[in-house]
Amino acid sequence: MGKNKIIVSGGLGFIGSHTVVELIQSGFDPIIIDDLSNSELFILDRIKEITGIKPKFYPYDLCDYKKLESVFSENKNVSACIHFAAKKAVGESMEIPLTYYRTNLVSLMNILEIMKNFKVGKFVFSSSATVYGQPIELPVTEESPTQKALSSYGSTKQMAEDILEKVSATKWLQVLSLRYFNPVGAHPSSLIGELPRGIPSNLMPFVTQTAIGIRKELTVYGNNYNTADGTCIRDYIHVVDLAKAHVNACEYLLAGKNISSFETFNIGTGVGNSVLEIIQTFEKVNEIKVPYTIGERRKGDVESIYANCDKANRILRWKAQYTVEEMVKDAWNWEKTYRK
Structure with a gap:
């Protein structure tokens, strides 16, 4: 019996590359599709360096x-697809919304149509906590109502889930939609990590680039939110923990354990940390100062969100293992190693 082939779209990106590593180490045969618009080709060699494949x-x-x-024509008997490929910057999505709708939704519809033609019926979707909008109650569960998305990016994730739910209702497709929170950190080997093009839109790479001197200072977007220190709260999850969740999702689907054709799972730690807490933890763990300034609120940002992950813990038998201290340490080690 050969290894299960898994097509991984966006498989050289931040989350995709870490998932490919975990898939290989769990005995799967990943096939990567990536247009390199937000990733680098050398990551392919780094994956080989980590896994030997x-x-x-x-x-x-x-x-x-x-x-x-x-x-799909060249790779027969594909078992499942994991779909990461999408544009993902909240701020940018507010400036070029049509690009986000076209890229994120056309790519999804293309892969689904082709999967149906080739009789591939298992699909793990890279969704996001942004589908919840600004939640009414915290922590959010999978049953929490999805509020109107505050960004075009969040809107594409909501629309994608709606498409997947409707398509899966026609019975040929089984979907697990993983709603993940804020991925940070890097592989402990420091061989792969987050590599944003241009000015980072996410907090952690901006912190590491400021610490290493590429950026003059970090801007904290708003300190007048209704939180303990006035800055936004997020549920930060180590990218390796997140990658392992995709492996568990594949195993769950391939074992035929899903109870319905469309299921959603929160993938986070269940703990909220403010922007200032992350900066202060980074400074303490890595013994380096990060110059920052307080700026205006950023359009599209949610004030506070963190997950209830009981469902993923119970059904997927997955639980986040890494601490915030390990997240900031691995992110900093990756930044230093990469800049060398």
Whole structure:
């Protein structure tokens, strides 16, 4: 019996590359599709350095139907797909919303249509806590109502989940939608990590780039929120923990354990940390100062959100293991190693 083939779209990106590593180490055969618009080709060699295996790779844009179709034609008996490929910056999504809707939704519809044609019926979707909008109650559970998305990015994730739920109701598709919170950190080997193009839109790479001197200072977007220190609260999760959740999701689907054709799972730690807490923890653990200034609130930002992950703990038999201290340590080690 051969290894289960898993097509991983966006498999050289931050979360995708870590998931590919965990898939290989768990006995799967990942096949990567990535257009390199927000990732680097050298990550493929780093994956081999960590695992001893260089996965098959296609440098294709998922919006190119013919090229995407050729991947399925060349790789028979694919067991499942994990779909990461999407544009993902909240701030940018407010400036170029049409690009976000086109890229994130056309790519999804293309892969689903081709999966149906090739009789591939298992799908793990990279969703986001942004589907909850500004929650009424904390922590959020999978049953929490989804509020109107505050960003175009969040809106594409809500629409994608709606598409997946409707398509899965036609019975040929089984979907696990993993709603994850704020991925940070890097592989403990420091061989792969977060590599944003241009000015980072996420907190952690901005912190590490400021600490190493690439950025003059970090801007904290608003300190007048209704939180203990006035800054936004998020549920930060180590990227390796998040990657392992995708492996558990694949195993769950392939074992036929899903109770319905569309299921959602929160993937986080269940703990909220403010922006200032993250900066202060980073400074303390890594013994380095991070210059920052307080700026205006950023359009599209939610005040406070963190997860209830009981469902993933119970059903997927997955639980976050890494601490915030380990997250900031691994992120800093990756930044230093990469800049060398």
